[in-house]
Amino acid sequence: xxxxxxxxxxxxxxxxxxxxxxxxxxxxxxxxxxxxxxxxxxxxxxxxxxxxxxxxxxxxxxxxxxxxxxxxxxxxxxxxxxxxxxxxxxxxxxxxxxxxxxxxxxxxxxxxxxxxxxxxxxxxxxxxxxxxxxxxxxxxxxxxxxxxxxxxxxxxxxxxxxxxxxxxxxxx
Numbered sequence: 001x002x003x004x005x006x007x008x009x010x011x012x013x014x015x016x017x018x019x020x021x022x023x024x025x026x027x028x029x030x031x032x033x034x035x036x037x038x039x040x041x042x043x044x045x046x047x048x049x050x051x052x053x054x055x056x057x058x059x060x061x062x063x064x065x066x067x068x069x070x071x072x073x074x075x076x077x078x079x080x081x082x083x084x085x086x087x088x089x090x091x092x093x094x095x096x097x098x099x100x101x102x103x104x105x106x107x108x109x110x111x112x113x114x115x116x117x118x119x120x121x122x123x124x125x126x127x128x129x130x131x132x133x134x135x136x137x138x139x140x141x142x143x144x145x146x147x148x149x150x151x152x153x154x155x156x157x158x159x160x161x162x163x164x165x166x167x168x169x170x171x172x
Contacts, residue, residue, distance in 0.1 A: 005072030009036025016045035024048040055081030067096040083152035098168040103139040105164035
């Protein structure tokens with residue numbers, strides 16, 4: 001299993017805790033690779049965190065059964081290239097999930113999502129501002145996601161929406 005852009009590695013670490021899985025993480029940030037590796041060490045699990053670009057992965061063809069990318073796809077400089085690389089590193093029959101913010105999330109949806117986080121009043125206000133002023137600007141519409149997938153080696157995918165986000169499911 002590969003997590004693309006794992007940040008501090010929490011998801012990859014939780015998956016490694018669930019069983020006898022070979023888990024890797026790939027992040028563009030040297031700092032996050034270092035932090036994630038330290039978090040895995042403290043958690044007592046083995047996760048291979050590496051530095052690299054999602055559009056140029058340092059893994060051989062057909063290396064993974066499953067690839068996940070959560071809350072980072074909107075930040076990729078070459079999203080179609082990243083999709084093609086995900087396709088390349090998946091085994092035949094492998095699957096991928098991309099989970100991220102959707103551009104058409106309403107302000108009411110954002111308010112509901114932040115309310116569910118049970119933050120202090122100040123943190124809730126800052127989080128809402130971050131979503132509205134920064135994150136929504138780089139998020140994708142469903143049409144944009146469909147267009148990227150159709151340009152990629154996957155050619156098609158399944159998109160579901162939930163709250164302020166979407167999940168794109170892909171299969172090789």
